[in-house]
Structure formats: structure tokens, C-alpha cells
Amino acid sequence: MMSYWYAIPELYRDLFVTSVLIVIFLLALMGAVAYVTFAERKIIGYMQVRIGPNRVGPRGWLQPIADALKLLTKEMILPSKSSHFLFRIAPVLSIVPALGAWAVIPLTEGVQFSNINAGLLYVLALTSMGVYGVIVAGWASNSKYALLGALRSAAQIVSYEIAMGFALVGVLIASGSLNLTDIVNAQAGGITHWYWLPLLPLFMVYLISGVAETNRAPFDVAEGESEIVAGFHVEYSGMGFAVFFLAEYANIILISALTALLFMGGWLSPFEGYAALLSIPYVGVHLFEFFSLILKIPFVDVLLGAGPHWFFIKTSFIIFCFLWFRATFPRYRYDQIMRLGWKVLIPVTLVWIFVEGVAIAMQVGPWFD
């Protein structure tokens, strides 16, 4: 058996192994996406003093699978006046960028499918492609609600993409690299070195833009039920709708992962950089004894050190924030959304980029060296 395997040229073996890993990774990602929808219903349920879905499986844990099976067997309506080809490919245009961007996301140092120099540029390029799915779906549906929803969504997405791009420029100035691994490593040195603190305004801008980019509450006028029903995907049913739905949640996970990588130190441990505490007289000795005791417990040193688990925890936290926002904030009006994007976030980022650029070029500031 093994001899057959080694008879295959190395190149094809590598390609095969890579493909299998990618399939496993993407299926796991889709599973995660399905369970983010479940988490959303549960979390928002508890925030509204309900218990959320609890009928399918133990405590409702099989709910996403039941939803998927239900949508799989539902009729896929093809509106008679729609542009059939565009109508069918729009969901695909929406989900491929949301999944494809993961090709360069490092889970921890060295664990990623491709470590390219232009990693962040690739991610930004792919996330920008997502707007095509929205536009094409709205146009192809040939329905007033869908078209209005698509216009609103598209205008909102591109507006916030500018603020988001400027926020990323700030990260690039601070890290001096487009490579995602390098960006994380540039944040090494403890929780106060992660860019959320030195680049606090940009972090806020990025987070707000991320929520607006994914058309989530409180920026979800594109699917404001009381105004234009479901927005651009109003004509979609069955699996067509499901794929749009998955794309939206895949985008949430992607944006959260990017926030964790760019502003929250990715896989770096928050317990890093406190060695100085041990040199404090008297207290330091006790701290040292405490830590040497703790670290004797198996795996604790692994858990406290840098690793993919921190990346998952941080990503999950930001996903939780996305759901929290939805449960907390009332919906913005459309003109307020556009005003926030153009008249608040863009000027803030411009000013901060200027400040940061001066600090770097003059080589001042404790954070920028």
C-alpha cells in the first residue's frame, strides 16, 4: 500500500495532501458557520430572557443540522422575470470570497495553507469581491425590493471598506509588513503591545466597519424587515437562501479572525511579558513560587503560552460581540450610517494615520519602534 503511495511523484502527493487538508478545513469552517447561527439564536435568546432553540437534539444542539436539511429539501424558486444565470451564480459569488480568504489566515505560527508576503492584500482583495454577490443577486432578481436592498448594501459595504482600508494602513505602518504572520509577531510583548491599545482609534474604526461590512445589526438596513423585507436576497429560497446565509456568517467569522490577528495579537498569549513582575522585591518571590507550582500541573504551560487556542478564544470573543451588538443596539437609519462612515470614521482614520506616520518617520513614541 505504502509503496504505491511513494510511487506517485512527490509533486502530486503534495498537491493531493494539500487538497485533502483544504477540504477538511473548509468543511470544519462550514460546520463552525452553522454553529455560529446556533450560537446567535441561543445567545440572543438568553439576552432576551428566552432560552432559544431547545427541541432538536440535546438542548437544541442539532438545530443547525435540522435547518440545513430543511433548506435542502425546500423548493428553489426561480423568479420568471429574473436573469436566470446571474440569479443562480450570485450565492456562489457571495460565499467563495468569504471562504477563499482563509487560504492565508494563520491559525498559529506556520500553520496556514500559504504564507504569502501580500497576505493582507489578498484578504482585502477577496473581501472586496463579496459585494459582487450582493449586486448581482439584487440585479438578477428583477424585483424592486431586491434591487433597493442590493443598492443599499453595496453602497454601505463600499463606504465602510474605505474606513476599513485606512484602519489597515495604520496596522501596516505599525508592523511594517503585509504578511499576517509578521503582523502578529510584530505585536509580541504582552497584552499592551497588541495593536488594540497603540492603535485604539483604528481598532474601534475597524470593528465598527467590520460590523457594517457584514451588514449586521445595528447597520442592517439592507435587510431591514420593516422597510424592504429581506433586502437583496428576498427572491431566494431553499439552498440559494441558505448559501447567502452561510456567506454572511462566514464573513462574520472571517472579520472576527482578522480582528484577532491584526489587533489582538492572534495566537500570542495575554500572559506574555510579565517577567518584570518577578523582580519586584518580596512579592516577586511569592509570585515565582506560585507560578512554579502552577506550571507543574501538566499542560498548563502549553495553555498559558502562545498557541492556536488563543486565536480561537479571541476570534470567538469578537463573534460573541457581533451577536451582542445585535441584541443590544437599535437599528441605525440609512443616512446615519452613511454619515458615520464618511464623516466620522474616514476623518478619524486619516488623522490617526498622519499622527502614526509622523511618529514612525520621526522614530518617536514607545509603541512605534
Added chain:
Amino acid sequence: MCGPLLCTDRGIIDNYKNYIDMLQNYVPILIFLAIALVIGVVPLIAGMLLSKRVPEVAKDSPYECGFEAFEDSRGRFDVRYYLVAILFIIFDLEIAFLFPWAVALRDIGIPGLLAMAFFLTILTIGFIYEWKKGALNWD
């Protein structure tokens, strides 16, 4: 001295190998995108195969509040959407300019900063002009 693409102290062949090495990093991305495409398409095809299609005139008509649609829905819409699109292109280009500058800022120092400050000043003047003209107003 080796840059991301070119090594100044190497021959053409070695530089070519360097370039191929860089391209090889993109092969997994290509496979990744292809598989992502498959994962996007398979549910749709499965949905088409597994679901029963029962066409009906009212069901297949565009969603309206119980009316027949008066006219084609691809009518006129607000000019401000065009305006946003145009402004977006300008600012997105600006970001495309800023990306390489931001990465290289440590190396190019103050002259680089001044050059970009000049460029950004012009753009900011344009931005203020748009603002004063009311291009960013939605009410």
C-alpha cells in the same frame, strides 16, 4: 541583498528560481479557491436535485405586496448611489497607494512621509470640497 523578488547579487537564473519559489506559494491558494468554489456550488446543486419544483405563476413573480408589478423593477434609482461608487473608487485607489507606502515607511523615513503628506493633503482638500458640496449628505 535579496528583495522579495530580486536578489541583486545573483544571476538571472537564480532570480528566476526566486520568482518561481514565490509563485509556488500561490498554488495552495489556487487549490483553496477551487475547492471553495466547489463547496459553494455543491449545496446549490444538491438543493436543485433534492427539492421538488412546482412552478406557479404567482409564486414565480417578483415579490410585491400582493400586486402585480406595475413596471420593470430596473428603473431609475437615486443618483447618490453613483456618487458613492465614484467616491469609493477614488478612495480605494488612495488606499492602494497607501499600502506599499505604509509597509516601506520605516525605510523611506521623512522624505517618504513628506511625499505622502503632500498627496494626502491634496486628497483631503478634495474630500473637504465634496463635504461642503453636500455629496456626502443623505437627508
